[in-house]
Amino acid sequence: xxxxxxxxxxxLIDKLADLIVESERVVVFTGAGIxxxxxxxxxxxxxxxxxxxxxxxxxYQKFVSDPEARKxxxxxxxxxxxxxxxxxPNPAHFAIAELERLGKLDCVITQNVDGLxxxxxxxxxxxxxxxxxxxxxxxxxCGDRHRFEEVERWLESGIEDPKCVQCxxxxxxxxxxxxxxxxxxxxxxxxxRSTECDLCIVIGSSLVVYxxxxxxxxxLNAGAKIAIINEGETDLDHAAHIRISAKAGEVMSxxxxxxxxxxxxx
Numbered sequence: 001x002x003x004x005x006x007x008x009x010x011x012l013i014d015k016l017a018d019l020i021v022e023s024e025r026v027v028v029f030t031g032a033g034i035x036x037x038x039x040x041x042x043x044x045x046x047x048x049x050x051x052x053x054x055x056x057x058x059x060y061q062k063f064v065s066d067p068e069a070r071k072x073x074x075x076x077x078x079x080x081x082x083x084x085x086x087x088x089p090n091p092a093h094f095a096i097a098e099l100e101r102l103g104k105l106d107c108v109i110t111q112n113v114d115g116l117x118x119x120x121x122x123x124x125x126x127x128x129x130x131x132x133x134x135x136x137x138x139x140x141x142c143g144d145r146h147r148f149e150e151v152e153r154w155l156e157s158g159i160e161d162p163k164c165v166q167c168x169x170x171x172x173x174x175x176x177x178x179x180x181x182x183x184x185x186x187x188x189x190x191x192x193r194s195t196e197c198d199l200c201i202v203i204g205s206s207l208v209v210y211x212x213x214x215x216x217x218x219x220l221n222a223g224a225k226i227a228i229i230n231e232g233e234t235d236l237d238h239a240a241h242i243r244i245s246a247k248a249g250e251v252m253s254x255x256x257x258x259x260x261x262x263x264x265x266x
Contacts, residue, residue, distance in 0.1 A: 009244060013251060016201070016227050016242050017258035020099070023199040023225075025106040028096050029216050033204025033230055034248045035112050037090040060180035063172060064140070070170070071160045077152070089120035092203060095252035097121035102256075102263060106197055109190045111205060111212045113175040128190045130182065130212045132175040137162075141169025148173070182211065194218040202228040203248045207235045 007015070020026055032040075056062055062069045089097075097120040099105040108117050109128045115135040117127045137151045138144070144166045151171065154162050162171050176182060190212075194200065200219035207213040213235070220226050220239055227242040228234055229251050237243055244251055260266055 009246065009251075012242055012244050013254050014258055016244075016255050017262060019199050019225060019227065019242070020104055020201075020255070020259050021262045023104070023197075025193075025197040026099065026104055026199045026201065027106050027193055027197040027215075027219065027224075028099070028108045028201045028203060029194075029205060030096075030108060030110045030112060030117070030203045031205025031207075031209075031230075032112065033206075033232075034090075034092050035087070035114055035116060035204070037092060037204075037247060037249050038087045038114075038116060040087050040114060055178070058177050060177040063177055064170060067161050073173075074155055074160065074162065077155075087114060087116065089116045091249035092247075092252045093117055093120035093122075095249075095256040096203075098256045099259070100126055102259065102265065104259065107193050109193065109212075109215050111209060128186050128193070130176075130186055130190055130215075132173075132183065134173045134175040136174040137171050138174050139164035139167065139169045140172055142167040145174075146171070187211065190215050191218055194224075195222040197222075197224050199225050199227065202226065202230065202234065202236070202240075203252065204230055205234065206230065206232055 057069045057072055063073065093116050096105065096108060096117065100122055105126060107126050107128055108122055109130065110117060111131050113129070113131050113134040115133050118124055135148045137146045137148055142164060144164055151162055163169065164171055194215040195218050197219050200216050202216050205213065207216060216226055216236055220236065225241040226236060226239060227244075228236060228240045229244045229246065229248050231245055231247065
């Protein structure tokens, strides 16, 4: 099925631009690889989060039941040397936001928890976050929400295990922890959008984390064309209509330039 054989990168970029222009419903599926270009380390890669943390601290049950585990999580900035607010969108994020402005984006389905799609300019209702968003902190009892930077100020003031100011309940980042249920609406909506799209562009994901990684497969099974931009191998490489092994920022910037040209919106 792959149309990549024998084609140069420039030809593949041009073909992807054609597919975007021709498509009625374009879904972009993103993984950790798009955000590593913003400096966010991959959880599993060399120098990633799991080299500095015990992954069991990120289980939902341990976070809820163990105050010491919560304190370690809240000290993340001190331990790993960064805060989510330290990172900015990169050219790939901005290119996807431009697809929305051009009217060529149905939605972004993302495995990432960094909120960089929204910061790049994608509308909140265009981004389906399958694994939550670490930019927000939520009370597990009453549901009251705070921006991460607000809670970060509390931590900097010396509070080690912040509690909800409304009810005293446990506060937790809205990113999905191990053992925590996937968000129901987001998962169902992502599957629906995937089965309804005519083009699914996978960016920066190896498609090995489930059930999120199944979304492009749903699109393929429903008859959509699949384009994959990822530096490593993926489980759908054999089925991709377009396969580009390169950095997402470089490729997507060029793709969107060509889309704009083909649409007469230079």
